Amino acid sequence: MKKTWKILSVALILVLLAAGAGLWRRQKEAQGQEKTAIRLGILLYRGDDTFISNVRQALEEQAKGYEQETGIKVVLTIEDAKESQNTQNSQAERLISLGYDALCVNIVDRSTASGMIDDAMSAGVPVVFFNREPVEEDLNLWEKLYYVGADAKESAVLQGNIVAEAYQKDPRSIDLDGDGKVNYVLLEGETSHQDSLIRTEWSIQTLMEGGVPLEKLTGGIANWERSQASVLMEQWLEQFPGQIELVISNNDDMALGAIDAMERLEILDKINIVGIDGTPQGVQALERGKLLGTVQSDRTEYAYAIFHIAAALALGQDPEEAVELEKGTYYWTHQKTLTR
Numbered sequence: 251m252k253k254t255w256k257i258l259s260v261a262l263i264l265v266l267l268a269a270g271a272g273l274w275r276r277q278k279e280a281q282g283q284e285k286t287a288i289r290l291g292i293l294l295y296r297g298d299d300t301f302i303s304n305v306r307q308a309l310e311e312q313a314k315g316y317e318q319e320t321g322i323k324v325v326l327t328i329e330d331a332k333e334s335q336n337t338q339n340s341q342a343e344r345l346i347s348l349g350y351d352a353l354c355v356n357i358v359d360r361s362t363a364s365g366m367i368d369d370a371m372s373a374g375v376p377v378v379f380f381n382r383e384p385v386e387e388d389l390n391l392w393e394k395l396y397y398v399g400a401d402a403k404e405s406a407v408l409q410g411n412i413v414a415e416a417y418q419k420d421p422r423s424i425d426l427d428g429d430g431k432v433n434y435v436l437l438e439g440e441t442s443h444q445d446s447l448i449r450t451e452w453s454i455q456t457l458m459e460g461g462v463p464l465e466k467l468t469g470g471i472a473n474w475e476r477s478q479a480s481v482l483m484e485q486w487l488e489q490f491p492g493q494i495e496l497v498i499s500n501n502d503d504m505a506l507g508a509i510d511a512m513e514r515l516e517i518l519d520k521i522n523i524v525g526i527d528g529t530p531q532g533v534q535a536l537e538r539g540k541l542l543g544t545v546q547s548d549r550t551e552y553a554y555a556i557f558h559i560a561a562a563l564a565l566g567q568d569p570e571e572a573v574e575l576e577k578g579t580y581y582w583t584h585q586k587t588l589t590r
């Protein structure tokens with residue numbers, strides 16, 4: 251009888267201890283200290299954009315590495331808005347209603363972020379915007395809004411310097427016919443994107459300050475797209491036969507489109523082409539001698555910043571312990587020039 255009582259009391263103590271531990275774990279989880287899993291939504295403006303799909307891949311790698319390092323399971327749900335802000339708003343609403351811990355948003359229309367911000371704010375879901383920067387007024391609506399990107403002016407100055415330095419070393423390598431003028435054409439990204447205008451302005455400014463005697467033949471908007479740029483370049487090559495000496499492109503994909511057009515028309519002129527992004531495809535063109543240069547933003551760092559800010563927020567931690575932020579909101583990735 252005594253023995254039975256003893257066994258029962260020990261069992262009771264064990265049950266109480268287990269219940270206590272469960273309660274403690276739940277309390278910790280509620281405080282966000284011991285979550286064993288986090289759920290992040292990644293919303294892309296367009297999944298088939300080369301630069302963005304590279305960032306997406308790097309984000310998936312970050313998530314895997316983080317799981318291995320911390321033992322915290324990461325659920326990444328990646329959605330493609332196919333350039334529709336309405337679609338993206340619905341995607342955000344759905345993930346918010348499913349209780350996702352944070353959203354990483356590559357917003358379609360950067361001037362209309364406030365709707366999505368309102369939804370996220372009322373549900374207490376932090377948002378890390380990236381690559382397409384909402385206006386400052388919107389980013390100031392709540393303290394749990396962040397932005398990760400590559401500084402557009404810096405990309406442009408670095409791009410301009412690639413050409414200016416080549417010109418200073420050997421003017422004839424850029425002014426191909428040696429007539430004292432460098433005839434250029436310009437390929438621009440979407441008009442609504444902060445990077446397009448700033449990159450164009452500062453690239454030209456840097457070239458002029460670097461003493462390159464620029465003469466614009468023409469320019470056009472190819473919306474970051476290789477195929478659109480290729481169509482434009484084909485027209486220009488026919489319109490200005492033998493005259494184009496330099497192609498300044500707001501990104502690598504459009505620079506690749508210009509190369510496609512030259513190859514299609516079998517143009518062997520040594521036209522210099524510069525891009526921005528340093529995508530694997532861009533780097534390959536550089537190695538094949540088709541590009542004069544490009545400006546690479548560190549894709550691993552880019553994804554590291556987006557992922558770690560979001561993961562910290564999902565765990566209720568301070569993202570500034572993971573990365574250094576400007577004004578508590580912005581993270582700018584490092585960039586470097588690549589030349590052949």
Ligand code: BGC
Binds near residue numbers: 299443474502503527
């Ligand atoms: C990149 C482009 C990309 C665009 C998408 C720009 O910063 O340079 O390649 O298409 O972002 O938003």
